[in-house]
Amino acid sequence: MKPTSFYDIFITSLFLFSQFVRGLDDCRSGMYPPKGPTFKGNVTWYTVNLDLPPSDRWTQVIKDKNTELITMVQTIKDMAKGFFHGKLVDLVDEELPLIVDTLPQPFNEEIKGIAAVSGIPLGEITLFNIFYEIFTVCTSIVAEDLNGNIYHARNLDFGLFMGWDQQNKTWTLTEKLKPLVVNVNFQRGNKTVFKSTNFAGYVGILTGVRPGELSLTMNERFNFDGGYIGILEWILGKRDGMWMGFLTRKVLENATSYEDAKNQLSLTKLLAPAYFILGGNRVGQGCVITRTRINTLDVWELDMKLGRWYILETNYDHWEKPMIFDDRRTPAMKCMNQTTQANVSLASIYDVLSTKPVLNKLTTYTSLMEVSTGTLESYIRDCPNPCTPW
Numbered sequence: 558m559k560p561t562s563f564y565d566i567f568i569t570s571l572f573l574f575s576q577f578v579r580g581l582d583d584c585r586s587g588m589y590p591p592k593g594p595t596f597k598g599n600v601t602w603y604t605v606n607l608d609l610p611p612s613d614r615w616t617q618v619i620k621d622k623n624t625e626l627i628t629m630v631q632t633i634k635d636m637a638k639g640f641f642h643g644k645l646v647d648l649v650d651e652e653l654p655l656i657v658d659t660l661p662q663p664f665n666e667e668i669k670g671i672a673a674v675s676g677i678p679l680g681e682i683t684l685f686n687i688f689y690e691i692f693t694v695c696t697s698i699v700a701e702d703l704n705g706n707i708y709h710a711r712n713l714d715f716g717l718f719m720g721w722d723q724q725n726k727t728w729t730l731t732e733k734l735k736p737l738v739v740n741v742n743f744q745r746g747n748k749t750v751f752k753s754t755n756f757a758g759y760v761g762i763l764t765g766v767r768p769g770e771l772s773l774t775m776n777e778r779f780n781f782d783g784g785y786i787g788i789l790e791w792i793l794g795k796r797d798g799m800w801m802g803f804l805t806r807k808v809l810e811n812a813t814s815y816e817d818a819k820n821q822l823s824l825t826k827l828l829a830p831a832y833f834i835l836g837g838n839r840v841g842q843g844c845v846i847t848r849t850r851i852n853t854l855d856v857w858e859l860d861m862k863l864g865r866w867y868i869l870e871t872n873y874d875h876w877e878k879p880m881i882f883d884d885r886r887t888p889a890m891k892c893m894n895q896t897t898q899a900n901v902s903l904a905s906i907y908d909v910l911s912t913k914p915v916l917n918k919l920t921t922y923t924s925l926m927e928v929s930t931g932t933l934e935s936y937i938r939d940c941p942n943p944c945t946p947w
Contacts, residue, residue: 582912582913583912584888584891584892584895584909584912585892585908585912586908587908588908588911589904589905589907589908590904591923594939594941595911595916595938595939595941596936596937596938597936597937597938598936598937599936599937600738600739600754600922600935600937601621601739601740602739602740602741602742603617603621603739603740603741603742604741604742604743604744605618605741605742605744606744606745607745607750608744608745608746610666611662611663611666611667611670612666612667612669612670612673613670614667614670615667615670615757615760616674618739618741618757619671619675619757619758620674621757622736622737622739622757622758623675623676625736625737626677626685626758627675627676627677628733629734629737629758630677630681630684630685632729632730632733633681633684633685633730634681650678650680650681651680652680652792653680653681653683653687654679654680656683656792659791660803661799661800664686664760664761664803664806667760668682668683668686671758671760675758682758685758685759686758686759686761686802687788695711695712695713695714695774695776695777695870695871695872696711696712696776696869696870696871696885696889696910697709697776697832697834697870698868698869698870698889698893698906698909698910699772699834699835699836699843699844699845699859699867699868700843700866700867700868700893700901700906701840701841701843701859701861701866701867701898701901702898702899702901703898703899705839705840706927706929707772707836707837707843707927707929708836708901708902708903708926708927709772709774709834709836709843709925709926709928710906710907710923710924710925710926711764711774711834711910711924712910712915712916712920712938713754713763713764713920713921713922713923713924714731714917714919714920714921714947715730715731715734715921721946726942727918728918728946731918731919731920731921735921735922735937737757738754738755738756738757738921738937739755739757740752740754740755740933740935741753741754741755743809743810749931750767750809750810751765751766751767751768751809751810752765752766752767752931753765753766753806753809753933754924754933759802760802760803760806761800761801761803761806762775762802762805762806762809763775763802763805764924764926764935765805766926766927766928766931766932767809767812767928767931768930769838769929769931770812770814770815770837770838770928771812771814771815771818771835771837771838771842771928772835772836772837772928773808773809773818773822773833773834773835773836774834774924775801775802775805776831776832776870776872777832778829778830778831778832778847778848778872778874779873780830780849786850787827787828787829787850788828791828798826798827798828798850799825799828800827800828801827801829801831804821804822804825804827805822805833807821808822815835815837815838815839815842819844819846819856822835823846823848823853823856824853826850826851827848827849827850827851828850830848830849830850831848832845832846832847832848832870833846833848834846834868836926836928837928838928840861841858841859841860841861843859843867843868844856844857844858844868845857845868845870845875847875854874855874855875855876857875866898866901867893867898867901869886869889869890871883871885871886871889883947884914885914885915885917888912888913888915889912889915892908892909892915893909896909903925903927903932906925907923907925910923911923913944913945914944914947916938916940916944917940917944917945917946918940918944918945918946918947919946919947920938921937921938922935922936922937922938923936
């Protein structure tokens with residue numbers, strides 16, 4: 558008999574632990590309006606004026622959140638000291654500022670402006686913006702009700718395997734991020750162009766809605782040809798790919814329609830593989846775009862003829878089974894199916910996203926969007942014990 562390896566024991570232990578905790582929580586109900594121990598707070602709104610010079614757009618946000626941003630960046634630096642005998646931090650401070658001018662407009666100037674206002678070295682602010690290319694896991698749902706209204710919601714889980722606090726049973730990075738969550742109303746000519754839920758200091762977009770037109774979220778896609786490779790290529794001078802967070806912001810700001818957005822997200826070469834989850838304002842407008850860095854593998858769409866009234870994406874290709882110790886998909890689908898199309902709403906989807914392990918220790922915030930009304934609601938989350946680490 559083949560001896561049991563450490564890897565086998567580790568995977569089995571994770572599976573048994575995840576199954577134990579998953580069995581403790583049935584599909585939640587009555588969680589909306591947000592309340593109780595899983596609700597940690599509302600998210601403050603800010604306005605970013607796109608008519609201002611890029612370096613001045615984030616000034617008020619950074620002034621209000623500077624203490625929290627300094628704490629967050631220091632946490633990342635402390636973790637980075639464990640790599641290459643601390644040389645990684647020196648590399649960040651000395652080399653990353655050199656790539657800022659290679660980033661596309663207006664993002665490079667906005668990053669410089671944030672560094673100037675915060676007093677944080679430019680390389681460290683650049684690292685903060687790069688970080689999201691490789692450490693974000695999420696659950697996103699697009700659903701259509703019987704009247705053709707499109708709802709789009711997501712849990713953003715962040716801090717994958719970064720600083721587990723054994724005493725408090727929390728991820729250090731996740732907890733430091735929560736005070737940095739802000740809602741942003743991007744305006745031009747005093748009119749809303751789009752809205753987003755952002756981390757203060759990060760200029761890309763992970764969650765956003767363009768009122769009356771489209772909604773968009775981005776989930777990480779695990780792949781060996783991942784964000785590390787794309788970032789390294791960029792540093793070495795190969796710059797034909799697009800940063801994911803920059804692309805999503807560009808789409809929200811400039812796409813002329815749902816179809817135009819879908820084309821841009823499908824055809825643009827990326828620095829990292831990703832899932833783009835897109836919602837529209839018409840019947841059947843909702844899809845998950847599965848991307849490699851180079852091309853699109855699949856566009857999975859709402860289809861009432863097939864009874865597909867919702868699509869749900871975590872961090873695994875929808876045609877493949879998720880990892881047994883990270884199966885947020887099965888319980889989320891179970892709860893969506895119990896909800897039924899007749900009862901789908903922002904409130905019922907919030908219930909789904911409040912059900913463990915869809916809600917877990919990595920969950921930073923939950924966002925709810927409705928394209929037709931331009932609604933964006935975001936809430937800071939907590940997951941009291943017992944709760945899965947992810």
